[in-house]
Amino acid sequence: MFGEQRRLQPMAADQKARWQKEIDWLLSVADHIVEFVPSQQMSDHGTCMEVETPHFQCVLSMQLHVPNSIIQ
Numbered sequence: 001m002f003g004e005q006r007r008l009q010p011m012a013a014d015q016k017a018r019w020q021k022e023i024d025w026l027l028s029v030a031d032h033i034v035e036f037v038p039s040q041q042m043s044d045h046g047t048c049m050e051v052e053t054p055h056f057q058c059v060l061s062m063q064l065h066v067p068n069s070i071i072q
Helices: 013-032 059-063
Strands: 034-042 048-056
Touching: none
Parallel strands: none
Antiparallel strands: 034 048
16 A cells, blocks of 8 residues: 555446445534634623633535545
8 A cells, every 4th residue: 555656537336335324423513513613792780701601613524625536
């Protein structure tokens, strides 16, 4: 494997379906990963408080970019 150079080729339909299923399974965990972002909230008596609000991360799916030439 190391030192070998292979040309990228389109996947067969069954291999593409299996790959897509595995990637969807791996990324399903990423749907539940959140980061907490500071934001301002006004209380009933007028004081301003800083609170942490959850924000969904979409960084993982952006990092797993696959060239279209492989998928098609």
